[in-house]
Amino acid sequence: METRELRYFIAVAEELHFGKAAQRLGIAQPPLSRAIHQLERRLGAALLERTSRTVTLTEAGSVLLREARAALDAIEAAERRTRRAALTATGHAxxxxxxxxxxxxxxxxxxxxxxxxxxxxxxxxxxxxxxxxxxxxxxxxxxxxxxxxxxxxxxxxxxxxxxxxxGQVVILPARHPLTVRPHVQMAEVTKLPGLPVPRWPGRDGTYPDGPGPQVREHAQLLQLIALGRACWIAPESCRAQLRDDLAAVPVLDAPMxxxxxxxxxxxxxxxxxxxxxxxxxx
Known part of the structure; x- marks a missing residue:
């Protein structure tokens, strides 16, 4: 398989729409469709289920999506590490x-x-x-x-x-009633009214379902906690870097x-x- 084919397939598998995938890749739709058909023939497996309205991944397609991402990551990693090794050898990195x-x-x-x-x-x-x-x-x-x-x-x-x-602690607003407790249990943390655990984007950029706010960075998370909009379970060592408007309470049954x-x-x-x-x- 060629890296070009893998990039084409990943675009279709993520968009689940040939037109959108072609636009994302900056190519016309017919050569994209031909490339996917050729890839399926070479592998001897259907990668996509197509109807007039939908495109879905087959089991084989799901496997290739996972493997193709890993393969392209490995190629990009090799390029980056090679360039950095060359710079390091000359004292520039x-x-x-x-x-x-x-x-x-x-x-x-x-x-x-x-x-x-x-x-x-x-x-x-x-x-x-x-x-x-x-x-x-x-x-x-x-x-x-x-x-x-x-x-x-x-x-x-x-x-x-x-x-x-x-161990781990739960980070709460400094004035929250639980901050006077010596410790809490996970069951208490998951049921805190108005303080849901935040949701972080996955590899594809989408957020999991749930009641927590969508968070992309550490500073944003701390601000939401201070405002009483979320809580966060974190390693105990993070205590040393907490702001004055935040507090940490040990969670006894949280995983180490x-x-x-x-x-x-x-x-x-x-x-x-x-x-x-x-x-x-x-």
């Missing part, structure tokens, strides 16, 4: 570390200080991500290494080292969160190795 904005602040500061003290340390460029984004930027090559959080982020396909395990440092197993970057070694020494 450092290592890119992806981390969730507002998370693991104290650990991150110690890591950067520890690594900077190494004699062969290079510049560490921070890529601050929204919730769940750091895994994606590590996979697509925008980052060389990342701080991920289990069980929320997937580490499949990465090499990892565990750095810290901690393990912070790991992750990197692609095929990485041969000395800078990445040095950063990982500094992290495991902390």
């Amino acid at each position: 450092g290592v890119v570390l992806a981390t969730k904005a507002g998370a693991a602040g104290e650990l991150l500061a110690k890591l950067l200080d520890t690594y900077a003290a190494e004699p062969d340390a290079v510049t560490v460029d921070l890529l601050l991500c929204g919730i769940g984004e750091q895994e994606r930027v590590l996979r697509d090559g925008r980052a060389d290494v990342a701080l991920l959080h289990l069980p929320f982020d997937s580490t499949a396909g990465f090499d990892t080292e565990e750095l810290r395990t901690e 969160v393990t912070t790991v440092i992750a990197w692609p197993p095929h990485s041969r970057s000395r800078a990445v190795a040095g950063l990982v070694q500094a992290a495991t020494r902390l």
Whole structure:
């Protein structure tokens, strides 16, 4: 299969409309339809169910959509990492570390200080991500290494080292009645009147169903909590960075969160190795 065919198929599979997919790709509809037909013939499988009004994915089409996205991500990652390796070799680039904005602040500061003290340390460029984004930027090559959080982020396909395990707290408006409690249970958090857990966009940019507000970034989330429009369950270490108009209460039965440092197993970057070694020494 060619990357052009994969891009064509992904556009149709996401739009579920040949006309919209052709417009998105900047091509005419007939060559797009022919390309999809040729791909189906070569694979010996129907990828799409077509009627006069609808286009839907078959089971085989769903598999190819998932695999095609991963394949194109891998190609783009290879391009980015190759260019950055060339720049690093000439002293014009450092290592890119992806981390969730507002998370693991104290650990991150110690890591950067520890690594900077190494004699062969290079510049560490921070890529601050929204919730769940750091895994994606590590996979697509925008980052060389990342701080991920289990069980929320997937580490499949990465090499990892565990750095810290901690409990979780619920972030509430500072004057909320629950803030005087020493701890709460998950069942209480999920039933808080007027304070639903926010919804974050998935890979396709759409939001899951639910009563919570739509949130795209950390600062927006904190503002909504302070205004009494949402609550948030987060690792206990986020307490240290809370604003005065917010408070944190431990959630006893929330799953433990393990912070790991992750990197692609095929990485041969000395800078990445040095950063990982500094992290495991902390």
